[in-house]
């Protein structure tokens with residue numbers, strides 16, 4: 001088996017290398033190289049897979065670790081397609097990613113038309129900072145015209161081929177293949193259950209934010225069905241509302257917890273942000289970033305070439321080389337993202353000596369939760385003041401509520417979006433939703449779960465889901481919904497060790513070696529055991545639970561209940577009202 005392990009290592013290293021080169025230097029040559037490398041990777045993976053099929057009686061193996069590795073290797077994924085269909089699938093995926101990452105728009109800018117505006121940083125900045133209702137609507141609409149629409153027909157092909165691949169792996173449809181790594185037969189039910197648990201709290205939060213936006217933009221700009229227009233929430237996909245903090249803050253005059261200004265004033269650089277995050281990990285007794293990380297990572301947007309700016313963390317599967325790629329801006333949002341990416345790297349470092357098949361998170365949600373978990377401590381006012389990013393700090397009720405609001409704008413607003421991104425794709429893959437109504441199905445979920453509506457009518461030539469990175473990039477998303485739930489479970493467990501008598505929302509685990517050790521033990525296991533066992537190691541329970549998230553925001557729920565006395569919580573909707581009947 002360890003011979004196979006070496007082969008798998010070399011295979012993965014070659015593939016990741018080619019992908020890194022393309023992502024950090026987008027040229028036709030590098031794209032061709034990546035395509036060649038990917039087909040080679042798929043062919044060799046398939047050969048190994050066919051080998052393993054011969055040991056089909058692997059279930060009888062005594063050694064549990066060996067049995068588990070063979071079971072993971074028994075699912076090949078997309079590469080199970082025959083060579084020309086597999087090539088077609090790779091071409092479609094590459095084409096969708098190219099369309100998305102090269103999309104740009106024209107916008108009316110003081111009298112003339114400005115063209116070549118890209119998502120990062122141009123459009124994201126407008127969505128975050130503009131309060132001009134019409135400019136926001138134009139930006140929202142034109143991005144979807146440029147990035148979403150051209151992907152629609154490619155996506156239909158993607159689903160057709162993906163479902164064929166699922167069948168070749170012994171599954172019914174592509175959603176079953178996507179869910180395989182979760183090893184949880186009732187996974188969809190567990191997710192729905194978690195959503196039911198948090199939904200009442202989300203709806204109250206939605207009512208509060210809607211009330212504040214109505215006051216700011218005027219009642220005539222708010223739909224009468226109680227939904228919030230998607231373009232005024234500070235984000236291109238309304239997935240995180242942190243950028244409208246100034247509009248919804250409980251105590252606007254109070255010290256803002258957005259330390260971006262202070263970071264710039266203190267000449268923070270991307271490097272300093274990464275060093276700050278590294279220090280938090282090592283103060284917990286975790287593994288410091290190794291030499292190659294500092295030498296090879298790309299943490300600033302290069303000026304001499306095109307790159308994929310979407311932040312990411314990379315494991316080169318050689319137990320030495322780990323990198324992040326980020327077009328870092330010096331602000332608080334990116335300080336959080338740096339911690340998120342460093343959380344991935346820490347996980348890679350902790351499980352690097354596992355067999356290759358176990359070098360994954362206990363489940364994909366675990367991998368997404370680590371960085372955010374540490375960021376929960378970093379973003380407390382107390383910690384920010386400790387690292388000199390917040391001056392004349394004194395804990396009081398107003399500061400607490402402003403902090404709670406800022407955290408809810410990041411975490412609570414995200415929950416329905418994290419769910420619907422895959423609920424929509426599962427329905428399409430499984431055939432539960434018709435391919436002729438993909439956009440209607442998208443807006444059904446956006447209305448039903450998120451209470452967000454399109455600022456202009458949509459139709460079936462639009463493909464609004466395609467305007468979100470993870471759809472053309474075919475990156476599964478439910479991992480983020482799970483992460484936003486379990487990171488609070490982990491936070492509560494580590495806080496019970498580090499600061500047992502501190503309210504959860506004020507807890508900072510910084511420097512607590514015992515908490516660090518509890519975390520390190522769980523991370524070092526990778527996916528070598530089923531995730532409920534690792535969940536039990538971390539939290540004492542085998543199950544996911546939204547209770548710690550709800551507890552973290554207790555002060556905020558009380559405040560919101562007072563504020564929304566005259567508001568109708570929730571919304572009604574009729575998706576026909578937003579779809580042009582074509």
Ligand SMILES: CC(=O)N[C@@H](CC(=O)O)C(=O)NC[C@H](CC1(C(=O)N[C@@H](Cc2ccc(O)cc2)C(=O)O)CCCC1)C(=O)O
Nearest residue numbers: 240310311312313314315336337340341344367368372480
């Ligand atoms: C080689 C490779 O691909 N590696 C994987 C890691 C691995 O699989 O090992 C990887 O780096 N994926 C990139 C992805 C980037 C980000 C993302 O896409 N975030 C979601 C959802 C979200 C939003 C807010 C938030 O606070 C946390 C998550 C979004 O932006 O919608 C962008 C900013 C944050 C994380 C990531 O790091 O997860």
Ligand SMILES: [Zn+2]
Nearest residue numbers: 340344367368
């Ligand atoms: Zn991540």
